[in-house]
Amino acid sequence: MRGTPQFSTRQRILGAAEELFAEHGFAGASLRQVTTAANVNLAAVNYHFGSKDNLIEEVFRRRLDHLSEVRLARLAEIASKPDLTLETLLDAFISPALELSLDRKGGAVFMRVLARAFAEHNGNLRAFLSDNYGHVLKEFAAAFTRLLPGLEKDELYWRLDIAVGALTYAMADFGMIQRRTGESERAHREQMAKHLIHFAAAGLRA
């Protein structure tokens, strides 16, 4: 029990990779940086994950599997309600991401990795994300369609696309708004989610 690993080699690699991918990008973070940060032998990455590309996918899978589940569960909870509002529906999509980003163990970091996946126009990565998690977006889009029956399909898709953009950008903390001194990280992000829902609801309606 030297060094008290506490977490498995796999988990430590995933954690270190997530952090370094967020900071330096997928190409910019080397496996030597990752394995050093994880306090693990260099060859461990290829032993446990096969390749760097597979490691990247696994970093997404570890977080997105759970995030998608929670989002769909929230959607199922509210979908049948007769008094469903746009704000509630947006909240069902945004809150799970907010909660993930408030997770003690690197959730906020992961949101930046996710935003990088959008910036990388990489076909393989996009296909992986679309194949594995595209159905969540589809289900939410259907719910929005039901909630905004007056809107043409094209019109709605444009607006949803824009809303997703605002969400991605905000959750990854790309913006210029700095957390105020004395304000907790939690309070800051909750403010952000509140404004995001308000803004997106108005944009979708108008």
Add this chain to the structure above:
Amino acid sequence: MRGTPQFSTRQRILGAAEELFAEHGFAGASLRQVTTAANVNLAAVNYHFGSKDNLIEEVFRRRLDHLSEVRLARLAEIASKPDLTLETLLDAFISPALELSLDRKGGAVFMRVLARAFAEHNGNLRAFLSDNYGHVLKEFAAAFTRLLPGLEKDELYWRLDIAVGALTYAMADFGMIQRRTGESERAHREQMAKHLIHFAAAGLRA
């Protein structure tokens, strides 16, 4: 005049770098890829720009100097009008970016490079952009403040931040909406700008 360069070595390097940075990122695109694509000797980058980092900055400067000028000119045109609307003000900010993205020579590609700059949380790059082009955002923010006097300052800044996020995301073509077959690139992007202005205006007002 063998090979009819047509453009200077500098310009060809900048063009090739822009394209490869958009596709593979700043770390992912190597100087050998860039110089090969530009049909130029490897050492030319360090001769003309000093280093890869300087080349990156120059890629931004080439486009942003002009974009900032146009944006401020449009703002000056409309700022004094008594019947100024939110839509007009948003248009003054968005249209110049739209026109740039429709530029024959790689304008659309540059918008993706710009979005990458947000994804890179790189301090040096952010400082460079903020130092050189931050005043444009400041001037527009002041105009928005004048136009939305009922809104608290914090509230306005949050909404502007979200609007910038939606704009960045959309202009970089991160979204899932594909151009329809038969629709021109120009028509597609003009649609996008139209929806963007409509969405952002509603979000800012509500």
Add this chain to the structure above:
DNA sequence: CTAGAATTCAAACGACTGTTTGAACGTGAG
């Protein structure tokens, strides 16, 4: 035409890349 500056070139620098190898290690089952 010529001297001198500006530019381009092939080649090499040391450092770093992802991946593979085969031996060493720890551990639990028979």
Add this chain to the structure above:
DNA sequence: CTCACGTTCAAACAGTCGTTTGAATTCTAG
């Protein structure tokens, strides 16, 4: 104890990285 299996390890693989060098070439001013 012993065997076997899963895991870790140091070392090396062939390439690629950004940058530098000094000579060769092109351009320009006098």
